[in-house]
Amino acid sequence: MDEDRHERIRAAVAAIPEGCVATYGDVAAEVGEASARLVGRVLSEDGSDLPWHRVLRANGSSAPQILDEQHARLRAEGVEIRDGRVVLANHRVASGWIF
DNA sequence: GCCATGGCTAGTA
DNA sequence: GCCATGGCTAGTA
Numbered sequence: 337m338d339e340d341r342h343e344r345i346r347a348a349v350a351a352i353p354e355g356c357v358a359t360y361g362d363v364a365a366e367v368g369e370a371s372a373r374l375v376g377r378v379l380s381e382d383g384s385d386l387p388w389h390r391v392l393r394a395n396g397s398s399a400p401q402i403l404d405e406q407h408a409r410l411r412a413e414g415v416e417i418r419d420g421r422v423v424l425a426n427h428r429v430a431s432g433w434i435f
Numbered sequence: 436g437c438c439a440t441g442g443c444t445a446g447t448a
Numbered sequence: 449g450c451c452a453t454g455g456c457t458a459g460t461a
Contacts, residue, residue, distance in 0.1 A: 338455090338456090359440090359441095360439080360440060360441085361440075361441075364440095370454095370455095371440080371453075371454045371455070372440045372441065372454090373438070373439095373440050373441085373453070373454055373455070374440095374454065374455060374456090375439085375440085376438075376439040376440060377438070377439075377454095377455070377456070378439095379439060380438085380439050381456095388439080391439085392439095393439085393440065393441080394440075394441055394442085395441090398439075399438090399439040399440090400439090401439070402439055403439095406439090
């Protein structure tokens with residue numbers, strides 16, 4: 337079932353540690369079968385307490401409708417934001433998580 | 436048809 | 449900015 341894939345996406349997002357971030361593509365790669373686009377959709381439809389704010393676009397930016405809340409939450413976890421986006425360069429680690 | 440994406444290009448500073 | 453892509457959803461036949 338497709339719900340299976342959605343569940344794996346949610347599990348991958350849930351596993352991102354506090355203070356760390358990943359890109360939609362990272363999460364998709366982690367799950368294996370998911371496209372980055374699907375990750376965005378699943379998160380947008382999710383109503384649970386998933387740490388969706390730790391998932392960013394490939395360049396560290398955010399879709400406008402979530403930007404304010406996302407940045408507020410990330411700052412609260414100590415993630416630095418410059419020029420309206422999280423700086424991802426040189427922070428990528430082998431597992432795909434970024435810190 | 437719609438997008439909480441991503442990559443690549445042109446055009447400005 | 450623009451276009452390609454993937455996956456889901458609404459709305460018609």
